[in-house]
Amino acid sequence: xxxxxxxxxxxxxxxxxxxxxxxxxxxxxxxxxxxxxxxxxxxxxxxxxxxxxxxxxxxxxxxxxxxxxxxxxxxxxxxxxxxxxxxxxxxxxxxxxxxxxxxxxxx
Numbered sequence: 001x002x003x004x005x006x007x008x009x010x011x012x013x014x015x016x017x018x019x020x021x022x023x024x025x026x027x028x029x030x031x032x033x034x035x036x037x038x039x040x041x042x043x044x045x046x047x048x049x050x051x052x053x054x055x056x057x058x059x060x061x062x063x064x065x066x067x068x069x070x071x072x073x074x075x076x077x078x079x080x081x082x083x084x085x086x087x088x089x090x091x092x093x094x095x096x097x098x099x100x101x102x103x104x105x106x107x
Contacts, residue, residue, distance in 0.1 A: 076100070
């Protein structure tokens with residue numbers, strides 16, 4: 001959706017954009033489930049152990065508000081491009097470069 005609206009390439013989208021969009025997705029799911037904008041009802045539902053889906057993957061909040069359902073991603077600069085390297089298995093995931101090329105060697 002972001003690329004349709006603003007153009008560019010997916011590797012140039014700021015992490016802030018994905019985080020903000022994911023927050024909106026989770027809020028939309030909670031509002032739809034509760035059929036309410038009540039902060040107390042939304043907070044109760046968000047902390048209920050319910051699972052949500054977002055552009056950043058699964059979301060589930062612990063009692064302290066931490067996203068305990070998140071999948072952590074590791075990125076590495078490879079040949080001038082910032083690429084995801086972990087977790088393995090996704091279509092966009094590249095192999096980790098080990099050892100990492102020396103600074104200034106083009107790696």
